[in-house]
Amino acid sequence: MPAMPTPLFECQHLIKRFGGQTVVNDLSFDIVPGECLGVIGPNGAGKTTTIRMCLGLTAPDHGSVNAFGLDMPRDALAIKARLGVVSQMDTLDPDFSCAENLLVYGRYFGMKDSDIRARIPQLLEFAALTHKADAKPGELSGGMKRRLSLARALVNDPQLLLLDEPTTGLDPQARHLMWERLQMLLQQGKSILLTTHFMDEAERLCSRLLVLDHGRKIAEGRPRELIAQHLEPDVVEVYGNGATALAQADEHAGLRAMAARVEVSGETVFFYTAQAQPLLAALGAHHELRTLHRPANLEDLFLKLTGRQIREEG
Known part of the structure; x- marks a missing residue:
């Protein structure tokens, strides 16, 4: 039997409470290289809080987050240097062009301008935005903005992408183009942690799923195996x-x-x-x-x- 690959990212027994409510309740999971792990659950299931703990933005009341052999939050800067993040909300700078958004974001990682500028053409091509290099976000469609956010998350060539509902609000054509780009990243060996409300998205992209409800993991496994097991x-x-x-x-x-x-x-x-x-x-x-x-x-x-x-x- 082949040995299991060493996890790239690992959460152990995460607990988070706000007031008297337990939002994340003893949650453990890991991500191996080249895997897309999907996290699905109803509103209030704890998905976004889990992402925030993974990023060091919210401190768990109990449990640990380990990435690339480093500990969060102790090694937060070193971990974030190897992560790419696309949040639910649009965080693009409206005053900068598409190319400038990529340049300024790369500087946050301490990258040299010459290195960032060398990456910008391929990132814009990946996002199908080469013709919009000088356009500002206000001139882009919703799908274009999401693809630019994804390209921006790749500026530091991360090993792991954390995507929090990346296709919410997109029309079917824009969603399919986004899925195509995410599949390309998986084929390149990137790992992805994806939260989504779209079940077809989870089934298309994810090699493994976590189902959360009321902060607890209630099921875990490959999509088709879970369907066969429960239905x-x-x-x-x-x-x-x-x-x-x-x-x-x-x-x-x-x-x-x-x-x-x-x-x-x-x-x-x-x-x-x-x-x-x-x-x-x-x-x-x-x-x-x-x-x-x-x-x-x-x-x-x-x-x-x-x-x-x-x-x-x-």
């Missing part, structure tokens, strides 16, 4: 006039018995089953209803583990 393989969605009665009325008990689980969300009924064909045949008698048969996915896993109730921010 039935097939999902039949039923919607249309009278669909919700299928989940409630006694006369439909036989239909529900064909599924391992039945859930209702809004006007849609979800049947989770290992044998979809008998269920689909039975539903064919209900001509007023529409059905969608699909394999179980990461969103189903997320909802099963964390619930369908909406969590408000704060």
Whole structure:
């Protein structure tokens, strides 16, 4: 059996409380070279607080953060020199052009101007922004700003990128272009710690996932393995006039018995089953209803583990 690679980044038993609330509760995880580790969870699950502890911006009440053989916060400057960060909020300087944003950011790492200027063309090309080198952030679309933020995070050639919901607010085309760039970084051997609310993003990019809820790790593993472990393989969605009665009325008990689980969300009924064909045949008698048969996915896993109730921010 091959030896496991030495972790590049490691958190052990992190605990963080604010007032009387425990926001992160005994959380441990690691990241190995070339891996994209995804962190998913509802609002208030502790994702952003975890990122802040990883960056030394918030001190844990208990536990440790170790990166590249160094300890946070003791070796914070040395660790940050090898990290790249893209935060949720836009932190680009509106008074500088795209090229100037990269130049000034590189100076924060003590890099020589000549070295930064040598990297700027390839960073702009990577971000598909060569034609916008002299444009200021206010002239860029949302997707362009996010790609510039990613290029800026790469100015110091980091080993590990910490990305906190990097595609929030982007349209589908901009999200796909961002995903393409992140895949390129993984192919180059970079490691990524990614928080996201997009389950398709997590499934596309992440080699491993942590699922957090109420500050605790409730699941960990490869996306497809987690789906197989926690879910039935097939999902039949039923919607249309009278669909919700299928989940409630006694006369439909036989239909529900064909599924391992039945859930209702809004006007849609979800049947989770290992044998979809008998269920689909039975539903064919209900001509007023529409059905969608699909394999179980990461969103189903997320909802099963964390619930369908909406969590408000704060």
